[in-house]
Amino acid sequence: IVDATADAVCAFKPQIAHFAALGAEEALRHLIAHIHTLHPGVPVILDSKRGDIGSTAEHYATEAFDRYAADAVTVNPYLGRDSAQPFLDRADRGVIVLCRTSNPGSGEFQDALIDGRPLYQHVAERVARDWNGNGNCLLVVGATWPKELAEVRALVGDLPFLVPGIGAQGGDVEAVLKNGATADGDGLVISSSRAILYAGNGDDFADAARSAAITQRDEINHYR
Template identity: 75%
Template sequence: MGFMQALRQRWTDADTLVCVGLDPEPSKFPARFNDHPDAVFAFCRDIVDATAPYVCAFKPQIAHFAALGAEDALERLIAHIHAAHPGIPVILDSKRGDIGSTARHYASEAFDRYAADAVTANPYLGRDSVEPFLERSDRGVVILCRTSNPGAGDLQDLVVNGDDGTQRPLYQQVARTIARDWNGHGNCMLVVGATWPAQLREVRAIVGDMPFLVPGVGAQGGDVQAVVENARTADGTGLVVSSSRAVLYASAGEDYADAAAAAARTLRDEINLYR
């Protein structure tokens, strides 16, 4: 089963649009991990196992592992998700985008080395920089469009001349280009931040039913109701709503896994109120 099929199946079978981001920060781990020789893997595995019933995807952030020299833990974590929770896709959050053979190596890193089902990518070097990802028709390519960070508008809101002669913000041109020209295999998603509900609505109008990865709820303050009402598709799906810190670090005590499960379940239920 390809990424998009697995994602849609999960939306239906588990009745959830929640994605848990796996961003390990050992300084925030419970005390039991202080002297643990494999703390990064063990903590993330416990979070995965506790929250799996409530998620449509997991999203490990590669920099959080690489900065700790924990790439091996990341490989084993993704393998654990596939083995213990088959049917839940893994989105590797690496925001890759480069040219020529380098892009092909990044695609191989994500899909062959780490066995991710999808990867985040940066479109600003143009189509050739993401082509090696797009060619993997069974895998997902989750492309930055209107991101959730405060400085997103520095470039993404700049007005540009589209190829149809119409002026529009750059993020809208990105959405239009990906939906029209890059999504030939039907394996593209867009990253549109929860902190910009009006832009969510605008991008949805441009791209139709293309799924969105929506970061920015929880610690970044995005409003769940605004996200769902502005960005859901007609069937009440089309969204992968990501939360990381609010789930991972819901408790620093011995109940850390139960607290993470409760946070994921609460987010699922809140999203479902507005679908």
């Protein structure tokens, strides 16, 4: 699937739990190495959503950036800056901070009001203002929340977003571009996973994935 879709995507985003649950961490490492070797222009985002105290976070950063050689990683900001600092210090790697996630229950805490504004807005502002000294931060803002996409974009300027929720989760591409893109029509890494991975279930699964990826790419570019 990687080889069939590499010229149609802007990044690959393997989810570490799907490999770890099967004891397949070495397969993940080899997959990322394969991408770097055969498709060096396509960055790899390790979707691990790590968040822990500083001493443990140092090991998580080493895991993501040294063991797996990921170009970027998703992190959970709930523990505060010291839990993200080992990632932020790697100025040559991307740190993608959860902000307004695409899952249906995300509002349970992310919508909690603090000083009259929802928590996700405070996260967005803090990351843009205080955490991005190396210029390597992005925010996760789900395609399933177009109104919130617009709100966060207004708060953080041109800070890039990773936008999950297109495809199987039902996010709308046109709404994502309208509400989340920068003035130049950029600033978005739009993620579609299951709709591409499982586009086919026969021997032609790679071709089916390629077709789905091209269709998704063309739809995104249509609304830019």
